Amino acid sequence: MTAAEHVDVLLVGAGLSGVGAACRLQERLPGKTYAVLEARDSIGGTWDLFRYPGVRSDSDMFTLGYPFRPWKDPKAIADGSSILAYIRETAEAFGVTSRIRFGHRVVRASWSSASASWTVSTAHGATFTCRFLYLCSGYFSYESGHVVAFPGQEDFRGEVVHPQHWPADLAHDGRRVVVIGSGATAVTLVPALAERASRVTMLQRSPSYIVSRPGRDALADRLRALLPEKLAHRVVRGKNVVFGTVFFQLMRRLPERASLALRDRVAAQLPASIPVDPHFVPDYAPWDQRLCLVPDADLFRALRSGKADVVTGRIARFTTSGVLLESGHELPADVIVTATGLRLVAFGGIELSVDGRAVEPGEQRVYKGLMFGGVPNLAWCVGYSNSSWTLRADLAALYVCRLLAHLDRRGLAYCVPDEAAASAAGKPRPIVELMSGYIKRAAPGLPKQGDRRPWLMRQNYLLDLADMRFGRLDDGVLRFGHAEDRVASAR
Structure with missing residues (x-):
């Protein structure tokens, strides 16, 4: 039997979060040993997995990129290949690539109070031990997206594809394409496919809010010519953080006005043949679901060109030549793209246990958005919605570094949010408070938040910045101790 490899910190996932966390660990705690376990054979996570036409960010790259490595591309809303290259170049520049163990899919991790360490097992039999385990694998399944079994799908004579598993050899030139969905993936696919397809139809059961913004940041372009690179990046990043926070707060506080404003902006960009109602009038308030971002109004340009259109209705069944709606209208298609959403999983599907007791994800309360009551020396990276x-x-990675430094200074072995305090954190709420279908489907199996700090996961960077960068670590809820203390407690 091969001996387990031991490191101080074990990171799971070599995507945007995992690479960023590794860089922060090297920057803040250069003496720590660490390794990154990656299930796939390449760096990039989401941005390496998704290969569908037009794949891009739905956030600006000055905030989606790393604060310690300025985004240099002129495009503020970037395509997937550019983001992937940025992640890989960052990993290489910071020496992270050599610390990644590819093809290591973690299946279980168990904490032992006796040794004050985690034992981590991978699918192909490798074993690692670590002092601190940091899960940076996000919360959606890399195995498959949400798949809907449409009636009559086996009768369709064309091709049916899901965006998460886009065939490299799929040809859509001159073909009729129906994209089922109205979320971020669908509004990305439609204009990209319309460039070469004969016609693309976005078929939606219900509409989403869509916001158009420039693909380039004019202020960033000006500041880059005047200021040093890092300073320009910091100024633009700060501007975008403040603007985004104010934009969100106004929409949540004035939902009716925000809804009307968003609809009016869409109506001004549509061709006369496509009415804003019902195709772009959602039945929920802005930010009950995430807004769909379209750079440089590319979706609306495709609609105005006549090569794309939108249909709102319910599917009765697939036919041999397309999609039949409940209204009786049939949409002809050679290719059907089922952009029906993601499938969410907690902890990357890893089985966790503490001293032999299974950790059930759906029963956990999240402390400061990244730790769990009664689970020592473990953090789970979850970003904003x-x-x-x-x-x-990035705030989470910096907080983990603060925790590790605190343990070292005090000669402590572990930190753990108080389990009793977690039970008294108020009525449980979903960790992601959006009404999107893929989130509702997964909610029972995901950790919950409470209704008060520090068990409340705030969607506010400015508040979290003050708390996670400068707030007290020993807040009365997070417990610290030596290995023998934990053993005695377990007994």
Whole structure:
């Protein structure tokens, strides 16, 4: 039997979050040993997995990118390949690439109070031990997206594809394409496919709020010519953080006005043949679901060109030549894209246990958005749902570094949120408070938040910045101790 490899910190996932956390660990705690376990054979996570046409960010790259490595591309809303290159170049520049163990899919992790360490097992039999375990694998399944079994799908004579598993050899030139969905993936696919397809139809059961913004940041372009690179990046990043926070707060506090403003902006960009109602009038308030971002109004340009259109209705069944709606209208298609959403999983599907007791994800309360009551020396990276994922991911990485430094200074072995305090955190609420279907489907199996700090996961970077960067670590809820203390407690 091969001996387990031991490191101080074990990171799971070599995507945007995992690479960023590794860089922060090297920057803040250069003496720590660490390794990154990556299930796939390449760096990049989401941005390496998704290969569908037009894949891009739905956040600006000055906040989605790393604060310690300025985004240099002129595009503020970047395509997937540019983001992937940025992540890989960052990993290489900071020496992270050599610390990644590819093809290591973690299946279980168990904490032992006796040794004050985690034992981590991978699918192909490798074993690692670590003092601190940091899960940076996000919360959606890399195995498959949400798949809907449409009636009559086996009768369709064309091709049916899901965006999460886009075939490299799929040809859509001159073909009729129906994209089922109205979320971020669908509004990205439609204009990209319309460039070469004969016609693309976005078929939606219900509409989403769509916001158009420039693909380039004019202020960033000017500041880059006047200021040093890092200073310009910091100024633009700060501007975007403040603007995004104010934009979100206004929409949540004035939902009716925000809804009308968003609809009016969309109506001004549509061709006369496509009415704003019912195709762009959602039945929920802004930010009950995440807004769909379209750079440079590319979706509306495709609609105005006549090569794309939108249909709102319910599917009765697939036919041999397309999609039949409940209204009786049939949409002809050669290719059907089922952009029906993601499938969420907690902890990357890893089985966790503490001293032999299984940790059930759906029963956990999240402390400061990243730790769990009664689970020592473990953090789970979850980003914001109302702004750039990386804003919170970077705060979480810095907080983990603060915790590790605190343990070292005090000669302590572990930190753990108080389990009793977690039970008294108020009525449980979903960790992601959006009404999107893929989130509702997964909610029972995901950790919950409470209704008060520090068990409340705030969607506010400015508040979290003050708390996670400068707030007290020993807040009365987070417990610290020596290995023998934990053993005695377990007994």
